[in-house]
Amino acid sequence: MASVIDEPLKRQHRQKRIASEDEKSVLQCKVGNPNCGINLGESLAQGAIGVMPCDVCCAEPDFCRECLCLLCGKKMRCGFNAYTSVRCFARLSGGGFCGHAAHLMCALECQLAGVVKQLGLDMEYVCRRCDSKTDLRGHVVRLLDSLRYSSCRFTVEKNLGTALRIIQGTEDGGAKCLVHHLQTAIQMIWKGSDIRVVYDLLDGKKEIPAD
Numbered sequence: 001m002a003s004v005i006d007e008p009l010k011r012q013h014r015q016k017r018i019a020s021e022d023e024k025s026v027l028q029c030k031v032g033n034p035n036c037g038i039n040l041g042e043s044l045a046q047g048a049i050g051v052m053p054c055d056v057c058c059a060e061p062d063f064c065r066e067c068l069c070l071l072c073g074k075k076m077r078c079g080f081n082a083y084t085s086v087r088c089f090a091r092l093s094g095g096g097f098c099g100h101a102a103h104l105m106c107a108l109e110c111q112l113a114g115v116v117k118q119l120g121l122d123m124e125y126v127c128r129r130c131d132s133k134t135d136l137r138g139h140v141v142r143l144l145d146s147l148r149y150s151s152c153r154f155t156v157e158k159n160l161g162t163a164l165r166i167i168q169g170t171e172d173g174g175a176k177c178l179v180h181h182l183q184t185a186i187q188m189i190w191k192g193s194d195i196r197v198v199y200d201l202l203d204g205k206k207e208i209p210a211d
């Protein structure tokens with residue numbers, strides 16, 4: 001008997017709760033990813049400047065601009081140290097920035113990153129959402145730097161491979177030299193060389209002079 005009387009009250013309560021969750025949704029990860037930058041307090045897409053309104057992917061209830069890849073829709077590593085993904089910081093009309101991101105590997109597979117002559121990309125990434133380019137030299141440096149604190153040979157091989165794919169075919173004189181060093185480094189890892197030794201080989205050669 002009591003439950004019947006309680007029912008409208010409960011419903012009211014539930015509606016209130018849903019409303020307050022809606023209000024907070026701007027600051028919460030829409031897909032409930034505990035490792036989302038928003039939840040880590042390291043959001044790169046929800047900074048002080050704000051992001052551009054997006055009625056394409058971001059209007060979808062199951063897409064989070066902060067932690068999902070624009071290309072495959074799967075989770076990306078978030079936070080300031082994430083170098084396996086690339087985020088577009090292009091400032092767009094209206095003052096906000098794009099803020100969409102993708103896995104580097106997805107961008108490379110889709111021919112939206114690296115050296116892609118048809119798109120005029122040289123060690124760059126082009127955002128599929130806003131068509132702006134992002135320089136990937138910083139990513140190359142961070143991928144090579146990852147050898148300093150990684151003891152996993154699989155990760156090291158993968159990171160070196162990703163760096164090589166970004167710069168392979170470049171017209172940049174300084175980076176051409178690095179292509180050769182990277183190929184050597186990958187071979188050394190295959191043959192069982194110590195990660196430290198490989199890092200030392202690459203150290204000092206990873207700064208790509210702009211010319």
Ligand SMILES: [Zn+2]
Nearest residue numbers: 029036064067
């Ligand atoms: Zn998220």
Ligand SMILES: [Zn+2]
Nearest residue numbers: 054056057058
């Ligand atoms: Zn979007």
Ligand SMILES: [Zn+2]
Nearest residue numbers: 069072103106
């Ligand atoms: Zn992806």
Ligand SMILES: [Zn+2]
Nearest residue numbers: 088098127130
């Ligand atoms: Zn963009």
